Amino acid sequence: MASKTVAKDIITLRGSAAIVSEFFEESFGKVKKYGLPLLLTQDEGVKSFIANLTAQLSEWLEAGKLQRIVLVIMSKSTNEVLERWNFSIETDNEVVETGVSREKSDKEIMREIQAIMRQIASSITYLPCLDEPCVFDVLAYTDKDVAAPLTWIESDPKLISNPQMVKLHSFDTKIHKVNTLVSYKNDDDDELDEQ
Numbered sequence: 275m276a277s278k279t280v281a282k283d284i285i286t287l288r289g290s291a292a293i294v295s296e297f298f299e300e301s302f303g304k305v306k307k308y309g310l311p312l313l314l315t316q317d318e319g320v321k322s323f324i325a326n327l328t329a330q331l332s333e334w335l336e337a338g339k340l341q342r343i344v345l346v347i348m349s350k351s352t353n354e355v356l357e358r359w360n361f362s363i364e365t366d367n368e369v370v371e372t373g374v375s376r377e378k379s380d381k382e383i384m385r386e387i388q389a390i391m392r393q394i395a396s397s398i399t400y401l402p403c404l405d406e407p408c409v410f411d412v413l414a415y416t417d418k419d420v421a422a423p424l425t426w427i428e429s430d431p432k433l434i435s436n437p438q439m440v441k442l443h444s445f446d447t448k449i450h451k452v453n454t455l456v457s458y459k460n461d462d463d464d465e466l467d468e469q
Contacts, residue, residue: 308387310395327412330423334416335363335450338370342415346432350407355432357401357458364451376448386445390454393442400440402461436460 302313315321334340345359368374413429416422437457444453 308384308391310388310391312391326425330426331414334414334420335365336370338365338367339417339420340365340414341417342413344413344415344432346411346413347404347408348411348432350409355434355459356404356408357456358432358434358437360455360457362453362455364453366449369449378446378448383445383447386443389443390445393454397440397456401456401458434459 303316305312305314307314315324331340331343340363342363343361345361346355347357347359348355366376369376411429411432413432414426422428434457438460439455439457442454442456444451446452
């Protein structure tokens with residue numbers, strides 16, 4: 275008579291803590307930014323992507339040619355858009371055209387950015403849990419006369435059908451005002467489809 279061996283996956287508190295700590299050590303580094311503790315990626319590919327992205331966005335911002343940046347989070351397997359973080363940008367064209375300056379304290383700007391960062395961090399309380407592998411993309415909405423770099427491609431807007439939306443705080447440097455909105459997949463649609 276053959277015997278059956280049953281294995282149980284058992285993990286201790288110490289083992290679990292070691293796994294989670296290792297994940298954060300390898301994937302993210304803790305820094306203080308905008309007066310808040312943040313975790314930043316340590317992945318060289320992602321860091322390179324973000325460095326190239328921010329260099330291009332800075333160029334467009336200084337030229338007054340960027341109206342919106344959208345961070346899209348999609349299912350890796352289906353490319354379905356699950357979250358859409360929309361940062362619309364209003365630029366003071368007088369500053370772009372004439373080079374005049376505006377006055378606003380760094381402290382006040384940092385307070386406004388901190389408010390947005392706190393809202394983003396607390397979004398876990400209302401956004402659906404993303405329990406599948408995801409990928410992200412960044413969309414830039416520019417003036418029509420802007421030539422996109424060769425590494426950029428035209429894209430559809432990657433909208434979410436019947437989304438839930440939450441408007442977040444904005445911040446204003448007196449030259450650029452950034453308004454923030456997150457849209458996410460309405461889980462109620464899944465329940466309706468199942469009925």
